[in-house]
Amino acid sequence: MSNTALSIHNLSKCYRIAHRAGYKTLHDELTTLPRRLISHIRGGGRATSETFWALKEVSFEVERGEALGIIGSNGAGKSTLLKILNRITEPTSGGVDLYGRVGALLEVGTGFHPELTGRENVFLNGAILGMTRAEIKEKFDEIVAFAEVERFLDTPVKRYSSGMYVRLAFAVAAHLDPEILLIDEVLAVGDAEFQKKCLAKMENVVAREGRTVVFISHDMDAICHLCSRCILLRQGAIASEGAATDVVATYLGGELDQAPTIDFARIRSDASLRSAGLHNDEGQAATSFNANEPIGLRCSFRVEREIEGLQFSFSVFNFKGNRIFYSPISMAKPAITVDRPGEYSVEALIPARLLLPGRYSITLALHTPKTRMYDLRRQALSFRIVATMGDRYDGFSGDELGQIFADVKWRRSEPEDRSSSEAIHSAASAS
Amino acid sequence: MLATASGKKPILRIRPTKGWAALNLGELWSYRDLLWILVERNIKVIYKQTALGVVWVALQPLIAAAVLAVIAGRVAKLPSDETPHLLFVFCGFMIWNYFSQTAQRSSASLINNAQLVSKVYFPRMLIPLSHTFSTLVDFAVTLIMLFIFMAIYHVAPSFRLLAIPGFLFLTAMTATGVALWFSALSVKYRDTSYALPLVLQIWFWASAIIYPASMIDSARLQTIFALNPVVGFVEGFRWCVLGRSALNPTILWITVGMSFLALFTGAFFFRRVERTFADVI
Numbered sequence: 001m002s003n004t005a006l007s008i009h010n011l012s013k014c015y016r017i018a019h020r021a022g023y024k025t026l027h028d029e030l031t032t033l034p035r036r037l038i039s040h041i042r043g044g045g046r047a048t049s050e051t052f053w054a055l056k057e058v059s060f061e062v063e064r065g066e067a068l069g070i071i072g073s074n075g076a077g078k079s080t081l082l083k084i085l086n087r088i089t090e091p092t093s094g095g096v097d098l099y100g101r102v103g104a105l106l107e108v109g110t111g112f113h114p115e116l117t118g119r120e121n122v123f124l125n126g127a128i129l130g131m132t133r134a135e136i137k138e139k140f141d142e143i144v145a146f147a148e149v150e151r152f153l154d155t156p157v158k159r160y161s162s163g164m165y166v167r168l169a170f171a172v173a174a175h176l177d178p179e180i181l182l183i184d185e186v187l188a189v190g191d192a193e194f195q196k197k198c199l200a201k202m203e204n205v206v207a208r209e210g211r212t213v214v215f216i217s218h219d220m221d222a223i224c225h226l227c228s229r230c231i232l233l234r235q236g237a238i239a240s241e242g243a244a245t246d247v248v249a250t251y252l253g254g255e256l257d258q259a260p261t262i263d264f265a266r267i268r269s270d271a272s273l274r275s276a277g278l279h280n281d282e283g284q285a286a287t288s289f290n291a292n293e294p295i296g297l298r299c300s301f302r303v304e305r306e307i308e309g310l311q312f313s314f315s316v317f318n319f320k321g322n323r324i325f326y327s328p329i330s331m332a333k334p335a336i337t338v339d340r341p342g343e344y345s346v347e348a349l350i351p352a353r354l355l356l357p358g359r360y361s362i363t364l365a366l367h368t369p370k371t372r373m374y375d376l377r378r379q380a381l382s383f384r385i386v387a388t389m390g391d392r393y394d395g396f397s398g399d400e401l402g403q404i405f406a407d408v409k410w411r412r413s414e415p416e417d418r419s420s421s422e423a424i425h426s427a428a429s430a431s
Numbered sequence: 432m433l434a435t436a437s438g439k440k441p442i443l444r445i446r447p448t449k450g451w452a453a454l455n456l457g458e459l460w461s462y463r464d465l466l467w468i469l470v471e472r473n474i475k476v477i478y479k480q481t482a483l484g485v486v487w488v489a490l491q492p493l494i495a496a497a498v499l500a501v502i503a504g505r506v507a508k509l510p511s512d513e514t515p516h517l518l519f520v521f522c523g524f525m526i527w528n529y530f531s532q533t534a535q536r537s538s539a540s541l542i543n544n545a546q547l548v549s550k551v552y553f554p555r556m557l558i559p560l561s562h563t564f565s566t567l568v569d570f571a572v573t574l575i576m577l578f579i580f581m582a583i584y585h586v587a588p589s590f591r592l593l594a595i596p597g598f599l600f601l602t603a604m605t606a607t608g609v610a611l612w613f614s615a616l617s618v619k620y621r622d623t624s625y626a627l628p629l630v631l632q633i634w635f636w637a638s639a640i641i642y643p644a645s646m647i648d649s650a651r652l653q654t655i656f657a658l659n660p661v662v663g664f665v666e667g668f669r670w671c672v673l674g675r676s677a678l679n680p681t682i683l684w685i686t687v688g689m690s691f692l693a694l695f696t697g698a699f700f701f702r703r704v705e706r707t708f709a710d711v712i
Contacts, residue, residue: 007441015710027622087552088709090447097441104551111547113472115479124472127465128551156479 005064005180005212006085010094013055013080013236054080056236057094062180064099067206067213069227069244071220071251074262074380076233078216082184085214100212103130103178114158118149118168121157125172139175146201147171162370167194174201180212181205202226218361218379219321220248260285262380270304271366271374274343278362278383287383291357291405295350295383301366301375303341309368310339312346317379319359324403328369353407357385452702459554466557466564473536473565488572496524503641512643512675515584522672523640523665525573526598529566530606530661531631537562537610538627541618541708549709556701559614563607570599577672591671598667601690605660608693611701618708639665644677657682660689 055077062068072078083089085096086104111128112121122143126136136143144150147168149160157165183202199222206213206226217223223230223244230247232240240250261277276299280286289295297314313328329336329346338344361379368374459466478485497517503509504516511519537559541548544558574595581588617623638661647653657663663678663686670676 029620083709084445087445088549090706091445092447095447096445098443098445099441101442111551113476115476116472120472120475124468127468128547128553130553133464133468 003064004061004097005066005099006062006214007097007099008061008094009059009096011055011058011081011084011091011096012053012093013077013084013089014092015052015054016050053236055084055091058233058236058238059094060231060238060241062212062214064212065210066229067215067227069223069230069247070214070216070233071218071223071230071248072233072239073382074377075235077236078233079184080236081233082182082214082216085182098180100179101130102180102182103176104182105173105176105184112157112165112169115156117156118144118153118160121168122172125169126175129173129176130178131176135177143168143171143175146174146197163194170194170198174198174205178211180214183213183215183217199225217321218317220251220319221321224248260287260381260383264375264377264380269374271307271310272302272304273364273366273375273377273380274300274302276300276362276364276377276380278381287381289383289385291355291385292352294352295355297348297350297362297381298345299348299364300343300345301338302343303338305341307339307368307374309371310374311367311369312338312344313365313367314348315363315365316350316355317361317363318403322403324355324360354404355385356402356405359384448706451699452706454698454702455554459556462554462557465553466561469557469561470564473561474568477565485572488569489576492521492524492528492573493576495528496521499524499641509642510646512645512669512673514669514673514675515586518580518584518586518673519643519669520641521577521580522669523638525570525577526602526664526668527635527638527640527661528573529570529599530602530664531635532569533563533566533603533606534609534613534631535627536566537607538613538617539624540610541614542621542624555705555708556611556698559610559701560607562610563603567603581672586673589674591674594671595668598664598671601660601667601686602664604690604694605664608690608695608697611694611697615701615704619704619711634659634661638662639677643669644682647677653677654681654685657685658689660686660693662686663689 054075058077058081060068070078070081080089082104084091085098085102087102111125113124116124122140123133123136126139126143127133131139144153147164147170149164149168152160152164157168160168202213202222203226205211213226215223215227227244230242230244231238232247232251240247260279261275263275264273276297277285278287279296279298280289281293281296283296299312299314301312303310311328311330313326315326316324318324327348329338329348336346338346359382361382364375364377364380365373366375500517500520503520504511540558540562541555547558548555578588580586613623613627637659639656644653644656644662644666647656663682666676666678666682667686670678
C-alpha cells in the first residue's frame with residue numbers, strides 16, 4: 001500500500017441535463033424569471049432539468065509504476081473520470097488523492113495557435129501542459145527531432161500538413177515528465193509509421209521509465225499491449241476489473257452488443273449530434289447483418305448557426321480499432337450541404353459485400369475538416385457481420401486474410417491448346 | 432474516507448468544493464511561465480498578418496483623440512483647465528484606451544479559448560490576466576506619442592511623470608477586476624458580450640475624458656463622481672503630465688479603494704464560478 005500513486009474513493013459526478021443548450025443568455029434568465037419564481041413558490045422545483053450520473057461511487061487504486069487501462073462503451077464515464085483526474089471538472093462527491101505530479105496527454109494540439117510558428121507553439125503548448133520555460137528549452141531539440149519538422153520550425157502551423165501538425169503536437173505532449181501520466185486516445189493519430197513510433201514511445205514510458213500510467217482507449221490492441229491491469233466501466237460504475245486481456249475479452253464479448261440506436265442527450269456546441277441508428281435493408285433496426293446485405297446508417301443532428309464547410313462524416317473501425325474506411329457527406333453526388341442552421345436527418349448506405357465477418361464500430365463526427373471538431377462520438381454504434389453457412393464469406397473472419405472483401409471479378413479464358421492449358425486469370429478491379 | 436495506509440501525504444487532493452474559494456495566489460505564481468507565454472502569444476497574434484502592425488496602435492487613439500478634441504474644444508467649447516485641448520483629451524483618452532481595451536479583450540478571452548478551458552487544467556484566471564499585460568504594449572506606444580505631443584506643445588516634463596506607473600497600476604487593477612467579472616459571466620451568459628460595449632460606452636462619457644472634473648463645482652458632487660475610479664485615473668494622469676487637475680487626496684483615496692474593490696470582488700467571483708467553466712463552456 002505504501003506504493004500507491006493514485007487513489008480514488010467513492011468518486012461520483014452528476015450532470016444536470018438542461019433541455020436547452022449548455023449556456024444561457026441573460027435575456028432568457030430575465031424573461032423566464034417570473035415563471036421560475038412561481039414554480040419555486042409552488043414547490044415544483046426544477047422541472048426543466050434532470051440529473052445524470054456520469055460516475056457513481058467509483059473506487060480504485062493505482063500502484064506506482066503500474067499501467068492501468070480503462071475501457072468502456074460511450075457514456076460509460078471514461079472521459080468524465082479523466083476530466084476529474086485532470087482537474088478540468090470537479091467531482092460531485094468523493095475524492096482523489098494523487099501522490100505525484102500529474103500530466104495529461106489529451107487530444108493532441110490543444111492550445112496550438114494557427115498563426116504562431118512551430119517553435120512558438122512548442123513553447124505555448126508545453127507551458128499549457130505544465131512545463132516551465134526552462135524545461136521546454138532543455139527538451140526542445142528532442143521534441144523537434146521526434147516530430148521531424150526541423151525545416152518548418154519558423155513557419156506558422158496553419159501552413160502545416162495535418163500530419164506535421166499532429167506529429168508536433170504529440171511530440172510536445174510525449175515529452176512531458178510527470179510521475180503520473182494520463183493518456184486519452186492519442187495513439188490514433190498520424191500515419192502508420194508515426195503511430196508505431198508513438199506506441200514505442202509509450203511503451204518506453206511504461207516499461208523502462210517506470211512511470212504510473214492511466215490509459216483510456218478504444219484501441220483494445222493498445223490496451224492489451226501497454227497495460228497489465230484494466231478496468232471496465234459501465235454506466236458510471238466499475239463492471240469488471242482484472243488482467244487487461246481478461247477484461248478486454250469481457251468487453252468485446254458482451255459490451256459491444258449495444259442497442260441499434262442511440263440518443264445523444266448532451267448538446268455540446270454549435271453543431272451537435274442528436275441520434276444515430278443502424279437498420280437493415282427492410283428498414284428495421286439491427287446490429288447484426290448478413291454479409292450480403294447493405295447496412296443503413298441514419299443520423300440526426302442539429303446545427304445552431306451557419307458554419308461554413310461543416311461536414312458530417314462517419315468512420316468504420318474493426319474490432320482491433322483499425323479504421324476500415326472514412327466517409328464524409330461531401331462525397332455525396334449530387335452534393336449535400338449541412339452548413340445552414342436547422343435539424344438534419346441524413347442516411348448513409350454501406351454497400352453489401354464490403355466488410356468481412358466480424359465486429360465493427362462506427363464513429364460519428366460533425367466537423368469542418370482539419371480546422372474544428374464540433375461533435376465527435378467515438379464508437380457510437382457497433383454491429384456485427386455474420387457469415388451465413390455456405391456463402392462465399394465462410395472462413396474469412398478475423399483479419400489474417402485482409403481487411404475488406406474485394407468483390408473481384410474473375411474470368412478464365414478457354415484453353416486454346418494443350419500446351420497452355422493452365423487457367424489464365426485476370427483480376428479486374430472490384431466493382 | 433478511504434485511508435491510504437502509507438503515511439505519506441498526497442501531493443494533490445481533489446475534492447468537491449463549495450461556496451467561496453481561496454484565491455490561491457501561490458498556484459498562480461507557480462504558473463507564471465505560462466502567463467508570460469500567453470502574453471507573448473496575445474501580442475504576436477495581434478500583430479501578425481497586419482500590414483501596418485504597430486502603426487494601428489498609434490493611429491487609432493490618435494485619430495479618436497483628435498476628433499474628440501475638436502468636438503470638445505471647438506464645437507462644444509468645453510473647458511480644458513487652460514491646457515492645449517489635444518494634449519488634454521489625449522491624456523484622458525490614452526488611459527481610457529488601456530482600460531477599455533483590456534476589459535474588452537479579456538472579457539472575450541475565456542470563450543475564445545474554450546478549447547483550452549475544456550481540455551487542460553491550469554488556473555483559468557491566467558487567460559483574462561494575460562490581456563492585462565499584453566495591452567501594455569499598446570499603452571507604451573501611446574506613451575511615446577504623449578511625449579512627442581509634450582515636445583510639440585512645449586510642456587516641460589516634471590518629476591510628476593514618475594507617478595505614471597502608480598496610476599497605470601491602479602488602472603490595470605480596475606480593468607482586470609472588470610474583466611474577471613465579465614469573462615466569468617460570459618461563460619454562463621453569452622449575451623454578456625453585447626452588454627459590455629454598452630457599459631463601456633456609458634462609462635466613457637461618465638469619466639471626465641473630454642471634459643475636466645473641475646467642471647463639477649461642488650466638492651461633494653466631485654467626491655461622488657470619483658466613485659467611478661476612471662475619473663481618478665484620468666485626472667491623476669493629467670496631474671502627472673499637465674500639473675493641473677481636480678485630483679485631491681479624497682479623490683485619490685477613493686480611487687485607490689475602488690481599484691482594490693474591483694480587483695478583489697472580480698477575483699473572488701471568478702474563483703467561485705470557475706469550477707463550472709468546463710461543464711458549460
